[in-house]
Amino acid sequence: LKANNARSLWHPMTAPSDSLKNPPAIITGASGVKIRDIDGHEVVDAVGGLWNVNLGYSCQPVKDAIAAQLDALPYYSIFRGTSNDKVIELAEELRDFFAPDGLTRAFYTSGGSDSVETALRLSRQYHKIKGEPGRIKYLSLKRGYHGTHFGGASVNGNANFRTAYEPLLPGCHHIPAPFPYRNPFNEADPAKLAQLCLQALEDEIAFQGAGTIAAFIMEPILGAGGVIPPHESFMPGVEKICRKNGILLIADEVITAFGRTGAWTGSRLWGVKPDFTCTAKAITNAYFPFGAVMISEAVAEVFEKDETGKAAIGHGYTYSGHPVGAAAALATLAETKRLKVNENAAARGAQLFDGLKALKDKYSVIGDVRGGHGLMLAIEMVGDRATKSAPDKAVPGKVQKVAYEAGAMVRVSGPNIILSPPLVITDADAAVILAALDKGFAAV
Numbered sequence: 388l389k390a391n392n393a394r395s396l397w398h399p400m401t402a403p404s405d406s407l408k409n410p411p412a413i414i415t416g417a418s419g420v421k422i423r424d425i426d427g428h429e430v431v432d433a434v435g436g437l438w439n440v441n442l443g444y445s446c447q448p449v450k451d452a453i454a455a456q457l458d459a460l461p462y463y464s465i466f467r468g469t470s471n472d473k474v475i476e477l478a479e480e481l482r483d484f485f486a487p488d489g490l491t492r493a494f495y496t497s498g499g500s501d502s503v504e505t506a507l508r509l510s511r512q513y514h515k516i517k518g519e520p521g522r523i524k525y526l527s528l529k530r531g532y533h534g535t536h537f538g539g540a541s542v543n544g545n546a547n548f549r550t551a552y553e554p555l556l557p558g559c560h561h562i563p564a565p566f567p568y569r570n571p572f573n574e575a576d577p578a579k580l581a582q583l584c585l586q587a588l589e590d591e592i593a594f595q596g597a598g599t600i601a602a603f604i605m606e607p608i609l610g611a612g613g614v615i616p617p618h619e620s621f622m623p624g625v626e627k628i629c630r631k632n633g634i635l636l637i638a639d640e641v642i643t644a645f646g647r648t649g650a651w652t653g654s655r656l657w658g659v660k661p662d663f664t665c666t667a668k669a670i671t672n673a674y675f676p677f678g679a680v681m682i683s684e685a686v687a688e689v690f691e692k693d694e695t696g697k698a699a700i701g702h703g704y705t706y707s708g709h710p711v712g713a714a715a716a717l718a719t720l721a722e723t724k725r726l727k728v729n730e731n732a733a734a735r736g737a738q739l740f741d742g743l744k745a746l747k748d749k750y751s752v753i754g755d756v757r758g759g760h761g762l763m764l765a766i767e768m769v770g771d772r773a774t775k776s777a778p779d780k781a782v783p784g785k786v787q788k789v790a791y792e793a794g795a796m797v798r799v800s801g802p803n804i805i806l807s808p809p810l811v812i813t814d815a816d817a818a819v820i821l822a823a824l825d826k827g828f829a830a831v
């Protein structure tokens with residue numbers, strides 16, 4: 388195990404130059420907000436699993452709920468005529484949680500990619516029921532990430548996640564993201580840039596023909612694409628354009644839901660009411676693979692009032708509504724609200740953002756730091772600040788490795804270091820992350 392010369396395991400999402408991972412750190416234990424490797428080295432997990440361990444690794448109420456549910460009902464399907472008590476209870480809780488976003492119904496899935504697939508499919512079906520079968524295309528943002536299924540991959544905005552798998556779904560078009568540091572308009576002012584991107588969206592809709600488009604999908608804050616918060620005018624602008632053109636709005640909140648941004652949902656951060664909100668990841672604090680697509684009452688009614696038979700849902704997963712996942716989600720949601728983790732996310736996020744800005748002043752290899760909305764932060768490294776050239780290939784991995792040795796696991800994604808720690812970190816944990824990064828940058 389230590390030598391990791393086993394050829395039996397294929398790791399997902401590798402890059403040709405993967406760093407810390409060669410050999411990979413073999414994680415064998417975790418507690419609180421820390422993870423421990425096979426050599427007994429313990430560090431603060433500034434990745435938070437994979438944006439999903441919001442409550443840390445020692446969440447007793449979730450463990451208890453899972454154990455109790457395994458005894459009561461470990462599984463039964465909710466296909467075609469059966470249900471279970473836990474999924475109904477959870478749907479009621481989720482309805483209350485998402486009510487301010489205008490979302491009242493839950494469709495269960497097994498994870499983020501499934502949630503995206505569900506929203507993409509149901510949005511096409513919605514238009515078919517309404518007599519607009521020509522609405523089959525999807526629009527999304529460049530740099531957006533929407534998972535690994537063919538539908539999600541087709542709307543992914545990063546070509547690296549698409550090209551190896553083409554041909555993908557036809558009719559998917561990607562709009563420039565409002566990213567002040569890098570954009571095709573050379574516009575650094577966030578408000579002006581938001582307007583330019585909204586205009587690009589209008590232009591694309593006009594070019595494609597509004598009546599051909601089923602839905603627009605976006606993350607309220609781009610996550611895997613490098614943590615890029617849009618200007619506050621952007622998502623409300625998208626919502627308005629969608630409404631005007633009869634296009635459904637899908638919020639992909641697989642990362643942003645449940646407090647990570649400081650608000651309870653990313654859509655609420657921007658005051659937007661989507662038609663679908665995709666969730667997964669932190670919904671069970673990562674203790675069980677599970678997801679839910681939240682659906683607006685208006686969309687649900689179109690399905691329910693259809694008498695032509697078109698509304699039958701030929702879509703669902705074996706583990707849609709898994710009772711153990713639902714029990715885990717119920718306990719997670721209760722703890723999430725009880726601890727008001729969104730408030731701590733906002734406070735610790737501000738502390739980390741200030742710390743990252745100070746690191747930027749200190750190290751010229753840092754071209755941009757991004758944050759300001761809870762515990763989603765990124766550092767973008769460059770070779771040269773003036774030209775924003777790519778950093779030396781070895782740099783991100785070296786920073787990560789030294790930071791790991793100094794007490795914090797951070798994530799490398801291209802030229803970015805991404806931070807998404809548990810929402811329950813203390814100010815001392817945040818200080819450890821910053822000190823570890825300081826050492827990492829000092830080493831390069």
Ligand code: PMP
Pocket residue numbers: 498499500501503532533534535606610611639640641642667668
């Ligand atoms: N959407 C977003 C915004 C994501 O960040 C991810 C995963 N990182 C997904 C969808 C896919 O989720 P999963 O990996 O659980 O399938």
